[in-house]
Amino acid sequence: MRAVQITRFGGPEVLDVVDLPDPVPGEGQQLFDVSSAGVNFADTHQVENSYLAPQQLPLVPGAEFVGTPAGGGPRVVGLLDGGGYAEKVAAHPRLTWPVPDGVTDEQALAVVLQGATAWHLLRTSAHLAAGETVVVIAGAGGVGSLAVQLARRWGAGRVIATASSAEKRALTEELGADASVDPALADDDPKAFTAALRDANGGRPVDVVLEMTGGNVFAGSLSALAPFGRLVTYGMASRQETRTVPPGALMQRSRAVIGFWLAHCMTRPQMMDDAMTELLPLVAEGALRPIAGGRYPLTAVREAHQDLLARRTTGKLTLDPAR
Numbered sequence: 627m628r629a630v631q632i633t634r635f636g637g638p639e640v641l642d643v644v645d646l647p648d649p650v651p652g653e654g655q656q657l658f659d660v661s662s663a664g665v666n667f668a669d670t671h672q673v674e675n676s677y678l679a680p681q682q683l684p685l686v687p688g689a690e691f692v693g694t695p696a697g698g699g700p701r702v703v704g705l706l707d708g709g710g711y712a713e714k715v716a717a718h719p720r721l722t723w724p725v726p727d728g729v730t731d732e733q734a735l736a737v738v739l740q741g742a743t744a745w746h747l748l749r750t751s752a753h754l755a756a757g758e759t760v761v762v763i764a765g766a767g768g769v770g771s772l773a774v775q776l777a778r779r780w781g782a783g784r785v786i787a788t789a790s791s792a793e794k795r796a797l798t799e800e801l802g803a804d805a806s807v808d809p810a811l812a813d814d815d816p817k818a819f820t821a822a823l824r825d826a827n828g829g830r831p832v833d834v835v836l837e838m839t840g841g842n843v844f845a846g847s848l849s850a851l852a853p854f855g856r857l858v859t860y861g862m863a864s865r866q867e868t869r870t871v872p873p874g875a876l877m878q879r880s881r882a883v884i885g886f887w888l889a890h891c892m893t894r895p896q897m898m899d900d901a902m903t904e905l906l907p908l909v910a911e912g913a914l915r916p917i918a919g920g921r922y923p924l925t926a927v928r929e930a931h932q933d934l935l936a937r938r939t940t941g942k943l944t945l946d947p948a949r
Contacts, residue, residue: 627642627646627714628643628712628947629644629646629686629712630642630688630924630927630945631684631685631686632685632687633676634682634683634819635813637674637931638673638791638927638929638932638935639671640673640730641673641928642851643924644923644929646686647662649712651716651909652716654719654948655717655718655719656717656718656719656795656814657696657845658691658693658694658702658712658716658717659695659696659713659714659855660691660693660713661731661864662692662731662863662944662946662949663688663690663692663710663711663712663735663947664690664738664739664933664944665922665943665944665945665947666690667767667934669687669688669931670931671885672685672687673687673931676865685708685926686709686710686841687710688706688708688710688711688712689706689707689708689710690705690735690739691703691704691706692704692734693715699726700847701939702722702723702724702737703734703737704721705717705739705892705898708779711927712842713947713948715917719909721892721895723738723899723902723906725906726906727910728880730918731860731944732816732918732921732942733909735939737772737914739888739904740768740769740942741769741903741905741914742767742901743860743886743888744770744776744836745901745905746886746891746901747769747773747886748760748773748776748836750781750897751934752834752836752884753856754777754782755781756781756782756783756824757782758782758833759782759785759834760784760832760833760834760836761786761787761834761910762777762785762786762790762798762836763790763835763837763838763847764809764838764863765787765794765801765803765916766787766789766794766795766797766798766940767838767940767941767943768917769838769860770787770789770798770838770917771916771941772916774801774802775801775802775914775915776803778803779913785802785803785804786802786804786826787799787805787807788807788808789806789809790808790810790937794940795807795808797917801915801917804850806826807819808822811843812841812842813842816843816845819842819843820844820849820850823835823850830852831850831851831852831855832850832852832855833851833854833855833856834855835850836854837857838862839863839903840861840863840866840868841866842864843863843864844857845868848881851879853918854882856882857880857881857882857883857884859883860885860887882897908913910920916941916942917940918938918941918942918944919940919941919942919943920933920939921944922945922948923945924948924949925949927945
């Protein structure tokens with residue numbers, strides 16, 4: 627089969643398209659033919675070996691796929707420990723879900739990792755309550771664009787999104803954000819970013835921030851929280867050092883910082899079921915709109931990673947293993 631393999635850590639240049647033996651299913655696993663593979667920002671960390679779990683070389687990146695069982699069967703979307711950038715994958719059926727008619731591969735891939743992340747950020751980690759103000763950092767991205775819609779659907783009093791261009795900020799407002807903010811305000815001074823978030827909330831502090839950048843964006847977001855506010859951190863896209871938060875700084879305003887990593891939900895499949903059984907029907911009904919960010923041939927995987935790192939993308943990126 628054709629697959630993307632890395633044999634050294636680095637940037638997009640280490641992603642090579644090669645021929646590899648078909649994967650051999652382990653205990654309880656099944657072989658699937660892949661029609662589409664998902665690309666995530668976390669994959670750029672995996673390739674650098676800068677993410678939460680150390681990586682072993684050689685490796686095939688990719689944590690999600692849409693495909694059919696080898697030998698035939700219904701189309702499913704599934705999660706993987708790795709190996710998704712390939713024509714075939716070995717996956718555990720317990721971490722696959724049928725794709726409803728009318729839902730595209732791209733939409734299903736947007737939901738399975740990024741949609742489930744948005745679902746759990748708001749429900750499991752932040753415990754969003756009706757009427758609360760939610761800030762979604764990177765609101766035009768894969769997770770953010772769905773989190774904006776879900777926060778609005780679940781009764782947020784006000785939704786504020788950040789995005790790095792006027793076009794992306796306009797998209798977040800089209801998806802349901804009440805206001806949008808340029809995260810570049812945090813580049814020199816996190817206090818300016820704090821002020822912008824509060825201004826977007828009528829001068830008031832905010833209740834929930836979904837944060838995946840780190841560095842000054844994290845610091846400015848934390849300072850914007852109201853008493854009993856929650857900042858849920860689930861990424862470190864800036865690759866900047868994030869300031870340590872002393873317990874006293876949390877106690878002074880009764881604030882919380884909560885970490886989230888979807889990998890822990892994958893070890894508790896019922897948590898994934900909770901999200902997927904709600905999200906996939908919403909997409910099928912047209913009530914939830916995943917944003918397709920571009921479909922790349924497998925041979926253009928380096929370009930996909932370059933576009934992600936340069937913030938040229940919006941929504942969900944996918945790879946076509948047939949090209």
